Amino acid sequence: MTETTAGFCEKCIAESTDESSGSYREGLFGHEFKGEARKCPACSSHVAVLWKQFLGFPVKPVGCYRYKMTGVNFGGTNFLSRRVPDDAELIGKTRSGGILTMIVIIAIVGALIYFGRK
Numbered sequence: 319m320t321e322t323t324a325g326f327c328e329k330c331i332a333e334s335t336d337e338s339s340g341s342y343r344e345g346l347f348g349h350e351f352k353g354e355a356r357k358c359p360a361c362s363s364h365v366a367v368l369w370k371q372f373l374g375f376p377v378k379p380v381g382c383y384r385y386k387m388t389g390v391n392f393g394g395t396n397f398l399s400r401r402v403p404d405d406a407e408l409i410g411k412t413r414s415g416g417i418l419t420m421i422v423i424i425a426i427v428g429a430l431i432y433f434g435r436k
């Protein structure tokens with residue numbers, strides 16, 4: 319069992335490749351996995367899109383991965399990932415989700431400035 323196959327069931331390994339996203343920098347200027355599709359009942363992994371983001375806004379999709387969280391520690395999230403073919407529908411969905419998040423953030427910041435002046 320290699321590092322990339324650990325934790326995934328045979329079905330999920332079969333539909334994905336050994337290519338892992340590796341570790342990535344999380345945060346507003348880093349990368350983030352967005353979306354959740356085709357959740358697997360056997361190994362509880364799901365398909366997510368890895369986005370390159372700027373100020374929390376998704377800029378460019380890096381690719382789709384079968385993603386499985388293995389734990390959370392002080393350094394961030396531990397996860398396993400295996401590349402799957404790009405899912406255009408999921409990429410579109412997570413992109414609009416990012417825009418929605420952006421609108422909400424702008425609205426909150428705007429409200430804070432507005433009420434802060436009173």
Ligand SMILES: [Zn+2]
Pocket residue numbers: 326327328329330358359360361362363
């Ligand atoms: Zn599975």
